[in-house]
Amino acid sequence: MSFDTVIHDGLIATTEGVTTGDIGITDGRITAMAEKLPGGTRRIDAGGRVVMPGGIETHAHIAQESSSGVMTADDYLSGSISAAFGGNSSFIPFAAQQRGESVDDVLKTYHARGARSVIDYSYHLIISDPTQKVLAEELPRAFARGITSFKVFMTYDLMNIGDGGMLDILTVARKHGAITMVHAENNEMVKWMNRQLADRGLTAPRYHAISRPELAEQEAINRAVQLAKLADATLFVVHVSTEGGADIIRREQFNGAKLFAETCPQYLSLTRDDLDRPGMEGAKYICSPPLRDAATQDALWHHIRMGTFVGVHSDHAPYRADETGKFVNGFDVPYPKLANGMPGIALRLPWLFSEGVVAGRITLEQFVGLSSTNTAKVFGCTTKGRLAPGMDADIAIWDPETRYTVTLADQHDNMDYTPLDGHDLTGRPETVLTRGAVVVDKGTLVAREGQGQFFGRAPVDLRARPGAMVKEFDPAQNFGAELRG
Numbered sequence: 001m002s003f004d005t006v007i008h009d010g011l012i013a014t015t016e017g018v019t020t021g022d023i024g025i026t027d028g029r030i031t032a033m034a035e036k037l038p039g040g041t042r043r044i045d046a047g048g049r050v051v052m053p054g055g056i057e058t059h060a061h062i063a064q065e066s067s068s069g070v071m072t073a074d075d076y077l078s079g080s081i082s083a084a085f086g087g088n089s090s091f092i093p094f095a096a097q098q099r100g101e102s103v104d105d106v107l108k109t110y111h112a113r114g115a116r117s118v119i120d121y122s123y124h125l126i127i128s129d130p131t132q133k134v135l136a137e138e139l140p141r142a143f144a145r146g147i148t149s150f151k152v153f154m155t156y157d158l159m160n161i162g163d164g165g166m167l168d169i170l171t172v173a174r175k176h177g178a179i180t181m182v183h184a185e186n187n188e189m190v191k192w193m194n195r196q197l198a199d200r201g202l203t204a205p206r207y208h209a210i211s212r213p214e215l216a217e218q219e220a221i222n223r224a225v226q227l228a229k230l231a232d233a234t235l236f237v238v239h240v241s242t243e244g245g246a247d248i249i250r251r252e253q254f255n256g257a258k259l260f261a262e263t264c265p266q267y268l269s270l271t272r273d274d275l276d277r278p279g280m281e282g283a284k285y286i287c288s289p290p291l292r293d294a295a296t297q298d299a300l301w302h303h304i305r306m307g308t309f310v311g312v313h314s315d316h317a318p319y320r321a322d323e324t325g326k327f328v329n330g331f332d333v334p335y336p337k338l339a340n341g342m343p344g345i346a347l348r349l350p351w352l353f354s355e356g357v358v359a360g361r362i363t364l365e366q367f368v369g370l371s372s373t374n375t376a377k378v379f380g381c382t383t384k385g386r387l388a389p390g391m392d393a394d395i396a397i398w399d400p401e402t403r404y405t406v407t408l409a410d411q412h413d414n415m416d417y418t419p420l421d422g423h424d425l426t427g428r429p430e431t432v433l434t435r436g437a438v439v440v441d442k443g444t445l446v447a448r449e450g451q452g453q454f455f456g457r458a459p460v461d462l463r464a465r466p467g468a469m470v471k472e473f474d475p476a477q478n479f480g481a482e483l484r485g
Contacts, residue, residue, distance in 0.1 A: 001024065001031065001032060001039075003024040003025055003026050003039055004026050004027065004041050005024075005025040005040055005041065005042045005043070005044065005433075005436055006024050006038075006039065006040030006042075006043050007022060007023045007044045007395065007397065008022040008037065008040075008043055008045060008046060008047075009022070009045060009046055010023070010049055010397065011049065011050050011051060013050050013052040013364050014052070014368055014373070015368050015373045015374075018365070021033060021034060022034055022035070022037035023051065024037045024040065025393040028392060028393055028436040029383075029390060029393055029435075030389050030390065030392075030393050031389055032389060033388070044431065046397050049397050049399060049400070049430065050397070050400050051387070051395060051396075052367075052368050052372075052387070052396055052398065053368060053371070053373060053385050053394060053395065053396070054087065054090065054119075054372065054395055054432055054433065054434065055089065055348070055396060056088065056089075056090050056091065056092070056375045056379075056385055057083050057088045057090075057092070057313060057314060057316070057345055057348065058091070058124070058313050058379060059238060059264070059313035059315045059316070060091055060092075060314060060315070061316060061317045061318070062075065062091075062093040062113075062316070063075040063076055063079070063093075063113040064093070064095075064096050065096065065098070067098070067156060067158035067159050070324075070325065070328050070339050071324075072317065072318050072341075073318040073319065073320050073415055074316070074345075074413050075113065075414075076093075076113050076114050076116040076117040076121070077116040077449055078412070078413055079091075079117075079316070079345065080116075080121070081412050081413075081447075082345050082346040082411055082412045083119060083345045083346065084119050084432050084439045084440050084445070085346050085410070085411070085429070085432075085445075086347060086349050087349040087396040087398065087428075089394035089395065089432055089433065089434040090119050090120040090121065090122075090381070090384055090452075090455070091119060091120075091121055092122045092123060092124055092379060093121065094123065094124050094125075094126050095107060095109075095110040095125050097125065097126055097128050097129060097134075098128060098129075099129045100129060101129065102133075102138060103141070104138055107123070107125075107142060111454065114454060115450055116450055117450070117451075117452035118439055118445075118447035118449065118450075118451045119432075119447075119452045120435065120453050121454060122146070122381075122455050123147055124149040125147060126152075126153075126159075127139075127151070127152055127161070127169055128153070128158065128161065129161075135168055135169070135172050139172050139173075139176075139178075140176060143177075146380075146455070146456015146457050146458075147456070147457070148176075148179065148380050148457045148458065148460065149178060149179045149236070149379055149457075149460075150169055150173055150179075150181065151181040151182070151183070152165070152180060152181070152182055154166070154183060154186070154187060154220045154223075155185040155186070155216075155220070156187070159183075160187050163223070166180075166182070166227050167227055167231055170227060170231035171233065173233050173234065176459070177459025178234075178459065179235070179236050179260070179378065179379070179460040180228070180234065180235055180236065181235075181236040181237075182224045182235060182236070182237055182238065183238055183239070183288075184217060184223075184224045184238075184245070185216045185217050185289060186215075186216040186217075186219045186223075189215065189219070190212050193210065193211045193213065193216075194336055197210065197211055204282070205277075205280065205282030205283045205285070205335050206275045206276040206282055207335055208336075208338075209275050209291060211335070212288060212289055212290050214242040214244060214245075214292070217240075217241060217242050217244075217245045217289050218248065221237055221245045221248050225248065228258065229257060230470055232469075232470070232473070233258065234258040234259075234260070234460050235260070236260045236261065236262075237249060237260070237262075238261075238262055238313075238315070239262065239267070239313075239315050240262065240263045240267075241263070241264075241267045241289040241300075242289070242292065243295075243296055243299035246263075246300060246303040246309075249308055252468075255468055256465065256467060256468050258460075260310050260378050261308060261310070262310060262312065262313050263304070263312055264315045264344075265312060265314065265347065265352060266291060266315070266419065267289075267292060267296070267297065268297050268301065268312075268355065269355065269420065270285060270291050270419060271291055271292065271293050271294060271297075272290060272291045272292060272293060274291060275290070280327075283321065283326050283338045284342070285342065285419060286326075286335065286339075286340055286341075287340060287341050288341075301361055305361065305362060305366070309370070310369075310370075310374040310375060310377075310378050311370050311371075311374055312348065312370050313375075314344040314345045314348040315344070316344050316345035317341020318343040318413060318415050319339040320414075320416045321417050325339050326338055327339075343411065343413060343415045343417075343418060343419070346410070346411045346412060347406065347418065347420055349371055350427065350428045351420065352367065352370065352371070353398070353400075353425075353426075353427040353428075354425040354426045354427055355425075356370075357400075358426045358427055372384070372385040372394075373385045378460060378461065379457055379460070380460060381457055382457070383455075392434075393433055394434055395432070396429045396431070396432050397430055397432075398427060398429050399428060399429075400426075400427045402426070402428055403424065403426050404424070404425060405422060405424050405425075406418060406420045406421055406422060406425060434447075434451070434452060437451060439451070
């Protein structure tokens with residue numbers, strides 16, 4: 001057998017185990033794996049390196065306007081380059097519908113933006129205006145194009161679609177095998193807290209953490225799960241930041257719910273104390289849900305080890321610390337008027353490797369799952385996320401021992417800060433391939449603009465997720481089953 005590329009003598013890491021061997025690549029696919037493979041038009045020496053599936057980043061805001069009209073700093077060129085330097089060979093950012101906009105127009109806009117990417121890409125739709133036409137015509141059309149995940153919000157007045165809107169989206173998603181992602185915070189709790197703080201003149205960045213209490217997340221997660229159970233639909237809870245929220249998810253998963261979740265590096269590495277930095281420096285650390293405390297970090301790590309979360313994703317929301325981003329409404333404004341979100345797409349995996357694998361919190365096999373394999377299964381990436389013959393040659397080669405200090409320049413994004421600036425890490429990706437084409441080669445970008453391709457995705461994989469039958473819809477009860485359809 002002839003190969004375009006052979007990666008040889010690597011420590012091949014999968015969720016099943018770690019072995020030493022070679023990988024043969026032909027026409028963008030893995031065509032052979034063995035202890036030794038001869039030939040190869042190009043041979044990549046991976047001796048002393050970890051060879052694993054390229055990361056799949058599934059929570060990133062790229063070339064996306066916020067509901068208030070603020071554009072993120074990264075477009076699909078800079079965002080994909082930053083992702084690649086972070087060990088990712090593909091990503092699934094959000095394509096956001098604004099009120100009054102058709103889903104067809106949203107996808108047309110984002111397809112034009114995505115064409116600049118250097119790695120493969122897909123989309124999650126954000127739905128803020130679930131009209132009857134959106135539900136009956138436009139979402140099914142999106143699903144037919146391989147866009148099999150929709151995100152909804154339970155907070156923010158311009159994005160919150162209410163419980164009824166959620167049930168409508170969940171029902172459409174269930175019918176088509178799609179997965180509904182949810183930002184779960186109780187909107188009325190947050191608004192009430194904002195009023196309480198404003199009345200007392202407590203508007204500095206540090207009060208953002210107080211304004212969005214843990215209870216707001218926990219209540220909303222519980223409510224979202226119950227809504228999904230009523231609709232018998234699959235739910236994915238994004239950026240879980242609380243122990244109580246993770247406990248609810250774990251309990252419902254144990255009971256069979258069609259339920260998945262993630263957390264993010266910022267909730268494992270930073271605390272609300274970072275919001276209390278001098279002047280307006282704390283604004284850089286405003287994100288929602290907000291940063292919590294060290295005890296919560298320990299609890300979230302426990303849930304990672306126990307498998308509550310399918311992934312640790314960045315929630316990359318790159319708003320520069322200037323008038324185009326964080327301070328679009330001014331430099332001395334109350335915290336609710338500061339842009340919400342932090343960058344992190346390039347640091348997601350290096351940080352998780354260093355603080356997870358090197359620190360002994362998780363195994364290398366778990367790292368592979370959290371990086372890509374679990375996500376690929378949940379979000380229908382049928383040819384990505386695994387090292388096996390027939391799969392896309394999406395591969396990351398890691399130096400597991402190099403030590404370095406995080407700098408802004410290493411992020412390769414359009415940002416003017418990184419929240420983890422100055423942190424010391426061990427281990428980083430050196431070479432990244434997407435469908436066999438080298439994107440980053442030993443720390444140097446070699447890809448061309450537009451090298452990435454859009455990929456459609458399959459329905460959610462619900463094996464071992466039987467769901468929780470609501471009594472009123474149980475066919476054995478002979479009552480209301482005809483509503484299920």
